[in-house]
Amino acid sequence: SQLAEENPWALSVHEGESVTVNCSYKTSITALQWYRQKSGEGPAQLILIRSNEREKRNGRLRATLDTSSQSSSLSITATRCEDTAVYFCATETGFASALTFGSGTKVIVLP
Amino acid sequence: NSKVIQTPRYLVKGQGQKAKMRCIPEKGHPVVFWYQQNKNNEFKFLINFQNQEVLQQIDMTEKRFSAECPSNSPCSLEIQSSEAGDSALYLCASSLGVQDTQYFGPGTRLLVL
Known part of the structure; x- marks a missing residue:
């Protein structure tokens, strides 16, 4: 079974809008990573956020980490068509x- | 952008046949991981190497799967006797160290008929 789960399963937005993906995990962690996998490609790391960090930014991407609720979120602002992908924690x-x-x-x- | 090279991109085999795929890690990366990604996007770690040495491998890998990373040659993953359930995307990733960022190749998509 997966130690981490994202939700929702799928969503769509229009270019320029923001989108947020959530992740919950079940074990103690030292860090959580967000990856993006475009069609026909392998996963590519977007952000690594350590357990002592609450927020991390990378351009249009913002990741948060709440170790008390064992959850994380990845937000993308000003989305572009090329952001279409599967996002994994x-x-x-x-x-x-x-x-x-x-x-x-x-x-x-x-x- | 990742510079990990995986060949072939697609592989079609019959049940019981051998299936072999190769990976060239990024230059200077001594650590190589192999993962299996199924059609439900579930990832399974198979094996990893540091230079030519196996660091860890799962039980499944020990039975029908074999892998190696010889010096000055591509790494390879071979399934001795393919089964329908082996149909998946096989991903190779390389990194500078075991706990460093893993850079993935595009994968080899295996279909076992």
Whole structure:
């Protein structure tokens, strides 16, 4: 079973609007990562937020982390069509430092 | 942008056949991970290497899957006797260190008929 889960499963927005994806996790973490996977590509890391951080920004992206509720969110402002992708949160497990991914949220940005 | 190269991009095999895929990590990255991503977007870690040495692998990998990362050659993942349930996207990722950012290749999509 996944250690991290995103919600919603899928959503669509129009270009220029903002979108937020949420993630909940079940284990103690040292950091949480957000990845984006476009069609035909592998996942690409967007933001890494450590357990002692509450917020992290990267351009139009903003991630938050609430360790008390074991949840995180990723917000994208001023969305563009090229932001269309599946967004995953991921945590690093102690086993081989492998990543455990959530099931992903598909975000579709419409023109 | 990731510079991890995976070949082939698509692989079609019959049940019981061998399936082999290759990965060239980013230059200077000694750590390589293999993951399996199924059609439900569920990821499963398979094995990782540091240079030519296996760091960890899951039980499934120990049975029908074999992998290696020889020096001066691409890393490879081979399924000895493919099963329908092996149909998935196989992702290779490389990193500078075991706990550093992993950079993923585009994957090899395996279809076992």
